[in-house]
Amino acid sequence: MELKTFRASTMALCLAEVKSNLGKDAVILHTRTHKVGGVMGLGTRQVVEITAGPPAPPGPRAAPARRLVNGTPVRDEFVPTEFVQRPAPAETPAGVGPRPALAAAPAAPEPVAAPRPPRLATTASLAPTSDAARSTLHDELASIKVLLGQVLQVSRVATLHAQRAGAGVPAAVVALGGLPRPLMDLYSRLLEQDVDGAMADELIAAVRDDLTSDELADEGTVRQALLRHMSAFVPAVDRVTPAGRQPDGRPLTIALVGPTGVGKTTTLAKLAAAYKLRQGKKVGLITSDTYRIAAVDQLRTYAGIIGLPLKVVLTPGEIVAACQSLADCDAILIDSAGRSQHDAGRLDELRKFVEAVAPHETHLVLSATASGPVMARTAERFAALAPTRVIFTKLDEAVSLGPLLGVTRRVGLKLSYFTTGQEVPDHIELAHSDRLARAILAGELVA
Ligand SMILES: Nc1nc2c(ncn2[C@@H]2O[C@H](COP(=O)(O)OP(=O)(O)O)[C@@H](O)[C@H]2O)c(=O)[nH]1
Ligand SMILES: [Mg+2]
Numbered sequence: 001m002e003l004k005t006f007r008a009s010t011m012a013l014c015l016a017e018v019k020s021n022l023g024k025d026a027v028i029l030h031t032r033t034h035k036v037g038g039v040m041g042l043g044t045r046q047v048v049e050i051t052a053g054p055p056a057p058p059g060p061r062a063a064p065a066r067r068l069v070n071g072t073p074v075r076d077e078f079v080p081t082e083f084v085q086r087p088a089p090a091e092t093p094a095g096v097g098p099r100p101a102l103a104a105a106p107a108a109p110e111p112v113a114a115p116r117p118p119r120l121a122t123t124a125s126l127a128p129t130s131d132a133a134r135s136t137l138h139d140e141l142a143s144i145k146v147l148l149g150q151v152l153q154v155s156r157v158a159t160l161h162a163q164r165a166g167a168g169v170p171a172a173v174v175a176l177g178g179l180p181r182p183l184m185d186l187y188s189r190l191l192e193q194d195v196d197g198a199m200a201d202e203l204i205a206a207v208r209d210d211l212t213s214d215e216l217a218d219e220g221t222v223r224q225a226l227l228r229h230m231s232a233f234v235p236a237v238d239r240v241t242p243a244g245r246q247p248d249g250r251p252l253t254i255a256l257v258g259p260t261g262v263g264k265t266t267t268l269a270k271l272a273a274a275y276k277l278r279q280g281k282k283v284g285l286i287t288s289d290t291y292r293i294a295a296v297d298q299l300r301t302y303a304g305i306i307g308l309p310l311k312v313v314l315t316p317g318e319i320v321a322a323c324q325s326l327a328d329c330d331a332i333l334i335d336s337a338g339r340s341q342h343d344a345g346r347l348d349e350l351r352k353f354v355e356a357v358a359p360h361e362t363h364l365v366l367s368a369t370a371s372g373p374v375m376a377r378t379a380e381r382f383a384a385l386a387p388t389r390v391i392f393t394k395l396d397e398a399v400s401l402g403p404l405l406g407v408t409r410r411v412g413l414k415l416s417y418f419t420t421g422q423e424v425p426d427h428i429e430l431a432h433s434d435r436l437a438r439a440i441l442a443g444e445l446v447a
Contacts, residue, residue, distance in 0.1 A: 001299075002051070003053045004051070006018050006049070006050045006051075007047055007049050008047075009045065009046060013048075014049070014328065015050065018050055022052055022053070022055075024250075025055035026053065026055065027052060027055060030050070031048070033046060033048050033049070046196030072277055076429065076442050077312065079273065085392075089240075090173065108208060125188055138140070154166045180217055180222070182206060182218065183204060183222055184221040184224065185318075186204070186441070190402065190440075190441075192426060193440055194399075194401035194402035194403050194406070195403075195440065196205075197405035202306075203230060203233075205238050207229060223441075226441075227434065227437045230436075231433035231436075233409045234405060234408045234409075234431075235408075235432065236414055236415040236432055237414045238428060238430070239430070242331050243279065243331035245330075246283075246360055250332075251326065251328075251330055252331045252360055252361075253331075253361075254331065254332070254334065254362075255334040255354055255357060256362075256391070257350065258338065258366060259338050259378055260338025261393075261426050262366060262393055263393035263394060264336065264365045264432040265299050265364060266393075266424060267391060267417070267419050267426070268285070268335045269306070269424045270419065270425045272285060272308055272430055275308050275331050277309070280328045281329075283308050283329055283330065283331045283333060284310075284326030284329040284332045284333070285299060285311070285334075285335065286313060286326070286332060286333070286334045287299050287306050287310065287313070287336070288312075288314075288319060288333070289335055290314055290339075296312055306414040308408060311326065313353075315358070316352045319356055319357055336350055344381075347384060348384075351384055351385050355389060361416075361424050363389040363390065363391045363417075364382050364385075365391045366379065366390060366391070366392055366393070366407065368395045368397070368401060368403075368404060369394045369395065370403075372385070372402075372406050372407060375403060375407040380421030388413060389413055389415070389416040390411055390413050390416065391417045391419070392415065392417055392419070392431070393418075394419065395418050395420050395445055396420045396445070400443060401436070401440045402440050405440060416430075417429065417430035418445070419438070420445060
């Protein structure tokens with residue numbers, strides 16, 4: 001028989017090639033799928049290869065060969081009759097006696113009546129008579145089970161990925177079929193927790209490159225490696241900046257900026273309480289949030305309870321004077337009015353306040369309850385205020401923490417604090433990369 005090898009990017013295309021070259025009754029002897037190109041397994045291209053020959057002449061039972069039925073390669077013998085819908089009544093039962101090769105099948109109308117039930121193809125006898133045959137059947141069923149599991153998981157991951165990316169499934173996901181189970185599980189976990197798709201790809205590729213194949217089979221080792229890589233994406237300050245006189249002679253001056261309602265005032269009160277009550281430092285408060293009477297009252301109430309001086313300022317000139325009047329403090333904490341990232345004019349006004357003070361630290365406050373794209377856009381607009389740190393608030397209320405990974409990386413600033421509830425002063429903690437990485441995988445902060 002004259003054999004030919006056909007190659008294409010998908011099985012369907014390759015089969016179409018075979019059909020158009022050798023006809024619909026072509027005999028398929030071998031199929032193989034392999035990958036070409038790409039870097040570290042990502043971006044590889046799949047190539048499907050089919051070796052086929054022309055239809056075999058009619059005659060006694062030919063050597064086992066696969067054939068095309070409606071574009072699907074199947075083994076000729078051992079196809080259980082219940083899976084085959086035959087148009088003609090008189091047909092030799094499958095697996096019994098010699099059957100003509102498909103090539104010689106009497107002009108069966110093509111395609112065969114549709115829709116047809118799924119057809120299983122196996123090389124093992126379904127009624128094994130020997131131990132060897134039983135073992136072959138067992139092995140084949142086991143490998144089908146594994147394959148099916150992989151297919152289901154790849155399709156689950158692909159769906160998640162497509163939802164995240166809002167686009168089709170990238171080549172990287174298609175290439176995931178061969179990922180070890182622990183890595184695949186963590187990959188879907190990242191996507192379930194709303195980690196940006198491209199970032200999840202990057203993390204998984206990094207872990208895979210880091211570990212040996214033995215290590216990749218161990219769930220604990222894979223998890224630790226992933227946490228290490230995730231932590232690297234969310235750098236944190238790791239210590240509270242000590243209050244006290246700074247090299248420029250001024251008290252440590254910290255401003256909080258961010259959109260309305262994210263928790264700036266509450267967080268400022270928590271920080272003030274921590275400096276004063278836990279560290280015994282002398283703290284002064286300033287607010288420029290005079291747009292809402294309630295906003296000043298809110299901070300005044302906290303200042304009264306904690307026992308701190310509060311200055312309310314209306315202009316950039318006044319804020320400089322207020323800082324000078326608090327020069328004997330160890331720390332000056334500045335609250336600001338929330339600014340919509342869509343309101344360029346007011347954002348510019350806030351920028352003038354901040355520039356007049358030149359704080360030692362400006363913390364951008366972002367609520368973890370916002371979506372990744374919203375946080376990213378907000379951070380972009382507030383970049384005009386030259387923030388130096390990021391505070392994530394409301395970690396207790398966020399549905400998933402995955403977006404924090406992408407946002408932190410995009411902003412390129414260290415994390416300073418997380419807040420985890422409404423209570424002043426308790427619901428605040430120093431940011432820790434590892435803790436956040438664990439929380440992202442767990443879906444919540446865990447003790
Ligand atoms: N669940 C939860 N609520 C918070 C947290 N931080 C602040 N809040 C609440 O968010 C609302 C707005 O807070 P506020 O400090 O006034 O926000 P601002 O407009 O940015 O100053 C208030 O009801 C706070 O109690 C937090 O970490 N978790
Ligand atoms: Mg406020």
